[in-house]
Amino acid sequence: MDSRSLLPRDQVTVADLAGFVPRKWLAGLATALFGVATLWQWTLLIRRGQKYMLTLTLAMTCMTIGLALRLAYATSPTSVGLYIATTLLVLLAPCGFLAIEYIILQKIVSSLDPVVAAECLPVPVNRLAKIFLWSDFTTLNLQGFGGGFSSNDNPALVDMGRWVITAALAIQLVSFVFFVFTALTFGFRLRSRHPHRWSEATRNGGQPVRKRWTTLYLTSLASSVGVLVRCVFRLAEYALGPKGYLARHEWYFYGMDSFPLVFAMGLFCFVWPPAFLPIDEGTMVELESLDPESGRRPLCEERAQAKERGEV
Numbered sequence: 001m002d003s004r005s006l007l008p009r010d011q012v013t014v015a016d017l018a019g020f021v022p023r024k025w026l027a028g029l030a031t032a033l034f035g036v037a038t039l040w041q042w043t044l045l046i047r048r049g050q051k052y053m054l055t056l057t058l059a060m061t062c063m064t065i066g067l068a069l070r071l072a073y074a075t076s077p078t079s080v081g082l083y084i085a086t087t088l089l090v091l092l093a094p095c096g097f098l099a100i101e102y103i104i105l106q107k108i109v110s111s112l113d114p115v116v117a118a119e120c121l122p123v124p125v126n127r128l129a130k131i132f133l134w135s136d137f138t139t140l141n142l143q144g145f146g147g148g149f150s151s152n153d154n155p156a157l158v159d160m161g162r163w164v165i166t167a168a169l170a171i172q173l174v175s176f177v178f179f180v181f182t183a184l185t186f187g188f189r190l191r192s193r194h195p196h197r198w199s200e201a202t203r204n205g206g207q208p209v210r211k212r213w214t215t216l217y218l219t220s221l222a223s224s225v226g227v228l229v230r231c232v233f234r235l236a237e238y239a240l241g242p243k244g245y246l247a248r249h250e251w252y253f254y255g256m257d258s259f260p261l262v263f264a265m266g267l268f269c270f271v272w273p274p275a276f277l278p279i280d281e282g283t284m285v286e287l288e289s290l291d292p293e294s295g296r297r298p299l300c301e302e303r304a305q306a307k308e309r310g311e312v
Helices: 024-048 051-075 080-092 094-111 114-120 125-151 155-193 213-240 250-270 281-288 299-308
Strands: none
Touching: 024 051, 024 250, 051 080, 051 094, 051 250, 080 094, 080 125, 094 125, 094 155, 094 213, 094 250, 114 125, 114 155, 125 155, 155 213, 213 250
16 A cells, blocks of 8 residues: 555655655666667657657657656655656656557568568568557556556555556556567568568668668567566566565666666667668558458469569
């Protein structure tokens, strides 16, 4: 039970909130790292466009603000408002990090031959992004709903809110594990069944090695490790409760949440997705024409294209 809900707000103590006074240097370091990465990514977005990357830059901005408020909270550790604001922002902002991972895989799939992509994906091509983005949207709203009870004066509602967040985090973890499985399966199948596709540049051709889609694909997988660490930590933290060991020891928050996340999302400063995904307009049209159940083109269309290539 969150004991701060039992006290008038002018009588709340440090022990009633986080249970400790946050270290300013750690909060400052995390804020600085996220701040630099955020400014870098906003610069890349402005220079190179691609609106879908707003998902990442906005989430990074929210995370930076959340950590900056944590720094402010360190100077006023009995402020309920600062505690709730920083807690909710650093809890909800990473939903955008999961979303950009889903979008990147969809963009990679869209940049390849639709038939090959459909053969290698364990889920229908047309539904790839929809499945995971709807899951992310659902868990975001559940976490926001549960977090809304954190300022309530009723202990029962505060406790209910924590369990709603815990359930949302569990769903989020399961969904992301399934996504990582999907991404790995796609890569393994493509490399084993179509090795020439694995080593080729993205669809418009003539690009240097650093621009190959596999660079972005492997970077996305590497960043997923940091996201997974964070998902596991957050689920364990909320399951143990506000008085649990993880919640009361600040080092775990940085070592298993903010630092893994800044590493994961910071990778995209060096491997900016739009630079590796020069997708032509025809690709998306081809994807829309795939059969929604099998993820493949109609057989007559496949035969016609094979005939044009001289394969039949």
